[in-house]
Amino acid sequence: MNFKTVAVLVGAAAIVGGIAYWGQDLLKGDVASTDENKIGFVYVGPIGDHGWSYRHDVGRLAVEKEFGSKVKTTYVESVKEGPDSERVIRQLAADGHKIIFTTSFGFMNPTLKVAKQFPNVKFEHATGYKRGDNVSTYSSRFYEGRYVIGKIAGKMTKTNIIGYVGSFPIPEVVRGINAVALAARSVNPNIQIKVAWVNTWYDPGKEGDAAKALIDQGADIIMQHTDSPAPLQVAESRGVWAVGQASDMSQFAPKAQLTAIIDDWDGYYVARAKAALDGSWTSTDTWGGFKSGMVKLAPYNAAIPADVVKLAKETQAAIENGSLKPFAGPFNKQDGTQAVAAGSELEDGVLLGMDWYVEGIQGKLPK
Amino acid sequence: MTGYEWIIPVILTVITAATPLVFAGIGELVTEKSGVLNLGIEGMMLVGAVTAFVTATVTGNYFLAVIAAAGAGAFMAFLFGILTLSLMANQVATGLALTLFGVGISALIGQDFVGQPVQAIPKVDIAGLSDLPVVGQILFGQDPLVYLSFIMAIGVSWFLYKTKAGLILRAVGDSHDSAHSIGYSVVTIRYLAVMFGGAMSGIGGAYLSLIYTPMWAENMTSGRGWIALALIVFATWKPSLVIVGAYMFGGITILQLHAQAAGFDVPSQILSMLPYVATIVVLVIISKDESRIRKHAPACIGKIFHPAS
Numbered sequence: 001m002n003f004k005t006v007a008v009l010v011g012a013a014a015i016v017g018g019i020a021y022w023g024q025d026l027l028k029g030d031v032a033s034t035d036e037n038k039i040g041f042v043y044v045g046p047i048g049d050h051g052w053s054y055r056h057d058v059g060r061l062a063v064e065k066e067f068g069s070k071v072k073t074t075y076v077e078s079v080k081e082g083p084d085s086e087r088v089i090r091q092l093a094a095d096g097h098k099i100i101f102t103t104s105f106g107f108m109n110p111t112l113k114v115a116k117q118f119p120n121v122k123f124e125h126a127t128g129y130k131r132g133d134n135v136s137t138y139s140s141r142f143y144e145g146r147y148v149i150g151k152i153a154g155k156m157t158k159t160n161i162i163g164y165v166g167s168f169p170i171p172e173v174v175r176g177i178n179a180v181a182l183a184a185r186s187v188n189p190n191i192q193i194k195v196a197w198v199n200t201w202y203d204p205g206k207e208g209d210a211a212k213a214l215i216d217q218g219a220d221i222i223m224q225h226t227d228s229p230a231p232l233q234v235a236e237s238r239g240v241w242a243v244g245q246a247s248d249m250s251q252f253a254p255k256a257q258l259t260a261i262i263d264d265w266d267g268y269y270v271a272r273a274k275a276a277l278d279g280s281w282t283s284t285d286t287w288g289g290f291k292s293g294m295v296k297l298a299p300y301n302a303a304i305p306a307d308v309v310k311l312a313k314e315t316q317a318a319i320e321n322g323s324l325k326p327f328a329g330p331f332n333k334q335d336g337t338q339a340v341a342a343g344s345e346l347e348d349g350v351l352l353g354m355d356w357y358v359e360g361i362q363g364k365l366p367k
Numbered sequence: 368m369t370g371y372e373w374i375i376p377v378i379l380t381v382i383t384a385a386t387p388l389v390f391a392g393i394g395e396l397v398t399e400k401s402g403v404l405n406l407g408i409e410g411m412m413l414v415g416a417v418t419a420f421v422t423a424t425v426t427g428n429y430f431l432a433v434i435a436a437a438g439a440g441a442f443m444a445f446l447f448g449i450l451t452l453s454l455m456a457n458q459v460a461t462g463l464a465l466t467l468f469g470v471g472i473s474a475l476i477g478q479d480f481v482g483q484p485v486q487a488i489p490k491v492d493i494a495g496l497s498d499l500p501v502v503g504q505i506l507f508g509q510d511p512l513v514y515l516s517f518i519m520a521i522g523v524s525w526f527l528y529k530t531k532a533g534l535i536l537r538a539v540g541d542s543h544d545s546a547h548s549i550g551y552s553v554v555t556i557r558y559l560a561v562m563f564g565g566a567m568s569g570i571g572g573a574y575l576s577l578i579y580t581p582m583w584a585e586n587m588t589s590g591r592g593w594i595a596l597a598l599i600v601f602a603t604w605k606p607s608l609v610i611v612g613a614y615m616f617g618g619i620t621i622l623q624l625h626a627q628a629a630g631f632d633v634p635s636q637i638l639s640m641l642p643y644v645a646t647i648v649v650l651v652i653i654s655k656d657e658s659r660i661r662k663h664a665p666a667c668i669g670k671i672f673h674p675a676s
Contacts, residue, residue: 046474046584048477048584049585077585078585194628194629195628196627198624200589202589203589204580204582204584204587205387205575206624212376212380212624216376216380216628228587251482251484363627366635
């Protein structure tokens with residue numbers, strides 16, 4: 001064997017070893033042992049997205065902390081919505097996980113399909129609307145947080161244009177845009193909302209480009225319903241305001257971030273894991289907001305005037321104690337027809353299927 | 368507003384969106400011209416992006432960061448070369464493995480750097496020139512890597528079609544047996560071409576993590592490596608068309624975002640898939656006209672070279 005052959009073999013061995021070593025990193029955590037209580041999590045993005053999936057993983061760590069060695073948690077990150085997710089969910093179910101959290105809207109049908117085949121496994125699907133005997137749904141009333149930031153934005157904008165980076169035109173996202181529009185226009189009726197859909201949950205480059213486009217069209221406040229901090233970075237470099245998404249993103253935009261809507265799944269995940277372990281688990285539908293602690297706001301930017309902070313805090317308190325309903329009438333749909341009359345409010349069922357804009361939003365909602 | 372000012376920010380945004388594609392596309396073009404198909408662009412870009420970010424954060428030296436990214440990309444490509452050129456593994460499978468490997472290892476290297484911002488590379492500011500109306504900012508106010516991307520594209524075009532070394536490289540890509548029989552070292556030339564492609568992908572990744580969105584986030588390329596791959600087919604293996612294609616692909620995305628923000632009713636989903644539709648259309652067109660393919664597509668692409676035969 002000459003030197004060249006040896007070198008090639010050593011190099012190849014290093015690569016194969018490396019792939020084997022780091023490859024196992026992709027499906028983290030556990031060596032199967034049947035008597036352990038295994039809890040599975042499926043994420044749509046990488047846990048390093050610093051947004052949506054990151055916050056779910058913080059919830060997973062809270063479960064580990066609570067139960068210590070009594071449980072084993074597994075997570076699979078960056079799972080594409082659609083057929084691929086079904087394979088991942090089925091794999092987790094087949095591996096003996098007691099309860100599996102699937103944390104993106106697009107995992108809805110795959111979750112239900114797998115749940116039918118594994119009646120003894122408990123499933124928890126985030127942000128969906130279909131349930132089963134062994135499938136619970138849970139979500140946060142993020143729109144409560146968005147209503148508060150809408151009030152702040154309404155007070156802070158100088159151009160009267162709020163830019164909104166949207167992911168997909170699903171009810172969850174549309175509801176957030178509508179909440180912002182209603183709140184902002186309640187303090188300043190001249191405000192217009194411009195929306196740019198990027199058709200992805202996670203693409204830092206494209207999210208940033210959308211923010212740039214919105215700022216170029218006059219927006220001086222950027223909000224987002226996508227998962228990376230890129231829009232905030234753009235806002236910071238362009239000198240406009242922005243609102244963080246899912247977690248406090250102020251390190252990316254120390255000057256620009258007004259506040260951030262923080263998802264807090266810790267309490268829910270611990271409670272549901274506990275129920276699955278002690279056998280008290282039943283199929284439920286949870287939709288918590290400020291009151292239950294599932295939605296929180298990051299500390300307010302010091303540059304926000306005191307009276308605006310006061311307004312925001314009052315708004316949050318009123319939503320918490322139930323005296324203020326973000327979707328209480330009267331308000332109009334985008335085309336000017338009345339959506340809700342004075343004295344009544346939209347019911348949860350309507351909110352969950354919301355597929356229309358309220359007045360003050362520009363552009364047509366893609367179907 | 369005199370009516371045309373809105374175009375300036377659009378062009379500026381298009382340039383940042385297109386530049387990573389130009390780097391990755393030009394690099395892969397050279398790789399493919401030598402007869403090697405490396406599907407690992409996405410992985411090499413990610414490793415470049417994380418290397419650049421970590422280097423910039425630790426040393427604060429952007430020049431070093433870009434060099435390190437190029438080095439890391441080239442190293443990834445070198446691994447690919449060992450497997451496909453020396454050990455004669457299947458190029459398609461190895462390239463896909465390289466992408467998976469790059470996604471994993473970049474996440475591993477970068478996990479302590481998630482959630483840290485870095486200062487973007489400052490733009491060049493040529494006194495006087497960058498203040499010119501309209502063209503000033505576009506032509507003379509870019510970051511250094513944008514200029515580098517054009518230099519590389521022109522340089523590669525010149526190298527491939529005007530130098531003897533470029534002719535040899537194309538010969539290796541078109542018929543490795545002939546090149547071998549007249550005494551050229553096919554494997555060495557391919558190693559160099561593959562590593563050049565890796566270095567360019569690495570710089571494309573560095574552009575993402577240092578300029579486009581100055582941060583490290585897992586999987587931040589979000590499929591740009593695959594777009595770069597489609598770009599080469601779209602460009603029918605011509606360097607100049609790689610630039611046109613990169614700017615067109617970038618431009619479609621940016622224009623549709625602007626159109627949405629301006630309140631036009633554009634079907635954003637359809638526009639999002641336009642780059643891929645365009646690639647398929649070009650594929651169909653060039654597949655109908657065989658002479659075009661023969662003129663520019665390397666004939667030996669993806670084929671394993673057995674020196675003994």
